[in-house]
Amino acid sequence: MTTLVETETLDLAARFPGSAAADTRPGYSDWIVNKDKLVEVATTLRDEFGYDLLSHVTGVDYFPDKMEVVYEAFKTTGGPGVLFKVQVPRVDPIEVPSVTPIWPGAEFQEREIWDLYGIKFTNHPDLRRILMWEGFEGHPLRKDWHEPFYEEDFKPLKSRWPDGKYVSSEDKNPYKDNLQFPQNFDPEKVKIDGEAPLYDTLQKYTTVDGGIKTDHIIVNMGPQHPSTHGVFRAAVVLDGETIVSLKPVMGYLHRNHEKIGERNTFLQNMPYTDRLDYFNSMSNNWGYSLAVEKLMNIKVAERAEYLRVIMAELSRIQNHLILIGMLLNDLGAYFTPALYAFEERELILDIFEATSGTRMMCNYHRFGGVSRDLPEGVLEKIRGLVEDRLPRKADEFDRLLTENEIFISRMKGVKVMDAEDAVKYSITGPVLRAAGVPYDVRRAQPYGIYDRFDFDVALRHNGDLYDNYLIRLDEIRQSIRILQQAVKQMPEGPINSQKPQYQVRVPAGEAYGRIEAPKGELGYYVISTGKPNPWRYHVRAPSFINITALEKMCVGKKIADFVVILGVLDIVLGELDR
Amino acid sequence: MYGKGIIKGLGVTLKRFADTYLDDIQWWGRRYYKAEGIAHRSSKDTRGVFTVQYPEEKLPVPEEFRYVPFLVYDDGTDGGKEVRCTSCGICAKVCPPQCIWIVRSNDPQTGRPIPEPTEFFIDADICMNCGFCAEYCPFDAIIMDHDYEIASYQRNVFNMQQLLKPASYYKSIRPLNYQRNDEERRAKEAAKAAKAGAAS
Numbered sequence: 001m002t003t004l005v006e007t008e009t010l011d012l013a014a015r016f017p018g019s020a021a022a023d024t025r026p027g028y029s030d031w032i033v034n035k036d037k038l039v040e041v042a043t044t045l046r047d048e049f050g051y052d053l054l055s056h057v058t059g060v061d062y063f064p065d066k067m068e069v070v071y072e073a074f075k076t077t078g079g080p081g082v083l084f085k086v087q088v089p090r091v092d093p094i095e096v097p098s099v100t101p102i103w104p105g106a107e108f109q110e111r112e113i114w115d116l117y118g119i120k121f122t123n124h125p126d127l128r129r130i131l132m133w134e135g136f137e138g139h140p141l142r143k144d145w146h147e148p149f150y151e152e153d154f155k156p157l158k159s160r161w162p163d164g165k166y167v168s169s170e171d172k173n174p175y176k177d178n179l180q181f182p183q184n185f186d187p188e189k190v191k192i193d194g195e196a197p198l199y200d201t202l203q204k205y206t207t208v209d210g211g212i213k214t215d216h217i218i219v220n221m222g223p224q225h226p227s228t229h230g231v232f233r234a235a236v237v238l239d240g241e242t243i244v245s246l247k248p249v250m251g252y253l254h255r256n257h258e259k260i261g262e263r264n265t266f267l268q269n270m271p272y273t274d275r276l277d278y279f280n281s282m283s284n285n286w287g288y289s290l291a292v293e294k295l296m297n298i299k300v301a302e303r304a305e306y307l308r309v310i311m312a313e314l315s316r317i318q319n320h321l322i323l324i325g326m327l328l329n330d331l332g333a334y335f336t337p338a339l340y341a342f343e344e345r346e347l348i349l350d351i352f353e354a355t356s357g358t359r360m361m362c363n364y365h366r367f368g369g370v371s372r373d374l375p376e377g378v379l380e381k382i383r384g385l386v387e388d389r390l391p392r393k394a395d396e397f398d399r400l401l402t403e404n405e406i407f408i409s410r411m412k413g414v415k416v417m418d419a420e421d422a423v424k425y426s427i428t429g430p431v432l433r434a435a436g437v438p439y440d441v442r443r444a445q446p447y448g449i450y451d452r453f454d455f456d457v458a459l460r461h462n463g464d465l466y467d468n469y470l471i472r473l474d475e476i477r478q479s480i481r482i483l484q485q486a487v488k489q490m491p492e493g494p495i496n497s498q499k500p501q502y503q504v505r506v507p508a509g510e511a512y513g514r515i516e517a518p519k520g521e522l523g524y525y526v527i528s529t530g531k532p533n534p535w536r537y538h539v540r541a542p543s544f545i546n547i548t549a550l551e552k553m554c555v556g557k558k559i560a561d562f563v564v565i566l567g568v569l570d571i572v573l574g575e576l577d578r
Numbered sequence: 579m580y581g582k583g584i585i586k587g588l589g590v591t592l593k594r595f596a597d598t599y600l601d602d603i604q605w606w607g608r609r610y611y612k613a614e615g616i617a618h619r620s621s622k623d624t625r626g627v628f629t630v631q632y633p634e635e636k637l638p639v640p641e642e643f644r645y646v647p648f649l650v651y652d653d654g655t656d657g658g659k660e661v662r663c664t665s666c667g668i669c670a671k672v673c674p675p676q677c678i679w680i681v682r683s684n685d686p687q688t689g690r691p692i693p694e695p696t697e698f699f700i701d702a703d704i705c706m707n708c709g710f711c712a713e714y715c716p717f718d719a720i721i722m723d724h725d726y727e728i729a730s731y732q733r734n735v736f737n738m739q740q741l742l743k744p745a746s747y748y749k750s751i752r753p754l755n756y757q758r759n760d761e762e763r764r765a766k767e768a769a770k771a772a773k774a775g776a777a778s
Contacts, residue, residue: 155674155676156670156671156672156673156676157676159679160667160670160671160673160676160678160679160680161665161667161670161671161678161679161680161682162665162667162680162681162682162691163681163682164670164678164679164680164681164697164699165679165681165697166679166699166701166735168701168733168735264674265672267672267710268672268673268674268710269674270674270708271674271706271708271710272674336591340594343628346620346628347620347622350620350640353639353640353642353643354640354642355642356642357640357642357643357644357709357722358643358644358707361706361707361708363708363709363710371709371713372642375640375641375642375754381621381622384621384622385622388622389622396590399586399587399589399590400586400587400590400591401587402583403582403583403586403587404583404584404586404587405580405581405582405583405584406584407583408583500713500714502668502671502672502710502714503671503672
């Protein structure tokens with residue numbers, strides 16, 4: 001086991017005198033960059049300092065005077081990242097240069113910031129709304145924007161206690177519904193064609209060949225399509241069966257998770273994180289508790305660290321099992337592999353249920369530890385699974401699929417992404433590793449107690465669909481290895497280093513907690529002002545950022561490959577739309 | 579040989595098919611509709627299909643299982659209900675979707691608050707079953723239920739009458755938790771009595 005050490009000290013202020021300065025606000029760190037120099041600084045960071053992977057871009061609304069755009073980039077060779085911010089006055093139009101030409105992975109994230117914060121990115125190739133629809137009034141993450149059921153800025157709401165007469169939320173809205181119209185809105189007069197800007201961005205063609213005129217055809221895959229595993233839509237231009245151009249459309253499941261998170265207290269956000277990637281609530285909890293524990297500067301109880309690893313790795317195994325099963329379902333093998341995959345998942349969910357109380361919405365982590373210890377007999381069950389049942393399962397899947405000729409001819413050689421593009425597009429997780437980049441947060445910047453375990457970062461080199469399938473089996477085997485060690489080493493002791501308290505005190509500052517979730521790097525960027533509620537709560541959702549390169553992955557392939565590519569990308573709409 | 583992989587894969591499905599019947603024979607008469615059969619089918623040693631035929635069969639829920647909460651009352655000496663809730667409001671404050679509404683009682687003479695709720699609502703349609711209310715209640719007055727079959731055609735807004743359940747029910751669904759809480763309460767009361775005795 002080697003831990004990577006930062007060899008070069010990064011001093012942006014010395015490199016760019018006058019246009020980069022250290023962020024000196026209490027609890028904050030790293031750099032504030034002048035807006036005009038942003039592109040230059042970003043290029044330097046990527047090319048000279050080697051920060052090739054842009055992890056996340058997000059906005060912060062420091063109501064009432066300024067807006068901030070926060071960037072964080074990492075090296076794919078590992079180590080800590082660099083955080084840099086651009087501050088702009090909060091007067092419309094707010095403009096910041098786009099970093100999409102430098103890191104194409106920023107494209108959707110900048111669209112999201114434009115959508116939710118109203119910050120315009122100059123030089124962005126396709127700046128449209130992404131989660132809300134065209135014609136939506138306002139930018140919902142701004143602090144002065146209020147939702148239809150708005151009561152107060154922060155929970156707990158005063159109407160609940162001590163005089164909490166029940167009123168249903170709908171009754172408080174004049175439309176008795178979850179509806180809100182801008183002032184002086186007249187539906188008769190307004191005509192919005194939300195689809196036109198989308199279709200305008202698609203590349204179209206008309207060819208005349210031997211007197212026969214060939215025209216393009218636009219196909220909408222979804223929003224209701226079985227391959228998308230939710231409500232996701234892709235507008236595709238086809239030439240025969242070949243994809244010429246593709247634009248994903250999302251936001252059908254958007255609930256403004258981040259706005260809800262800013263209304264909640266710190267603890268109240270915990271069960272909400274379950275609902276992002278609803279297959280892996282155990283790992284979702286972890287990212288968030290890491291960020292808040294960093295802010296609170298507390299240590300996690302020893303036994304709880306082990307419990308966290310056990311639960312997160314079990315969660316990874318069942319996620320990958322489902323992925324393989326449902327992928328085969330998409331490929332036309334119908335339900336046999338899917339239901340074979342569900343069996344072991346069932347046994348794993350039984351463990352989650354016995355420990356945390358719920359099968360999927362576990363809400364298991366608390367700041368400083370976990371909520372419940374393992375009940376009697378559950379450790380035996382886990383031991384039985386990881387020593388016996390799960391290794392057998394991985395082998396069974398190997399026999400069932402890995403050598404199947406039909407499967408191979410369908411999967412092999414259909415390239416999803418090569419390594420260079422995958423890094424450019426900020427892709428993380430198994431898809432990046434299948435392309436040949438050994439980047440795993442558990443190794444690149446170990447969190448929890450991952451530095452104590454002996455395991456390999458699963459790696460494949462071709463980046464085709466078949467490798468994307470194989471790497472999932474590899475990861476299942478590595479997770480089993482980690483689990484076997486964790487179950488053996490687990491100590492006795494308390495499960496939380498803190499006293500149970502329903503309102504935690506979090507000092508002012510910012511923190512980014514990231515973990516290697518089964519789908520990629522899952523991070524939470526949390527800003528506290530010292531009050532009971534976070535000022536900013538941002539989720540770096542791997543599903544959302546991995547989908548940025550969807551067009552790049554699909555162009556030139558058959559329309560049937562789109563279904564499989566979406567399958568191996570492993571998106572979950574609860575996390576993608578947030 | 580082309581097709582070897584397919585045959586290998588089909589071998590797995592064939593084995594599954596055989597396993598299901600072998601397990602049926604091995605557990606003849608005990609595999610279905612019996613508690614031990616259900617326990618066998620959810621253990622790591624089960625082979626073949628292990629579907630549980632809901633609603634004819636039901637998986638037993640573990641003690642920690644949580645669903646929409648209820649309020650606990652103890653049986654009073656005069657046969658009345660002694661509600662444990664003191665309307666301190668911690669559950670309403672910690673509730674993430676804010677689905678708990680509590681009306682605190684006031685003494686009719688002095689107008690000062692007394693530790694007893696006049697009304698208690700839980701909007702079960704909004705409740706996300708996170709279990710925070712039960713976890714942070716200092717009096718063990720609100721407990722997560724095990725009854726998950728509450729689908730209905732109306733909105734499920736429960737008032738205090740619908741929410742109240744006896745402590746014996748709490749004991750029956752969560753024996754270990756009940757025992758632990760009971761011991762804590764006794765220890766606290768004993769400490770209080772000792773302190774009062776020392777003071778007088």
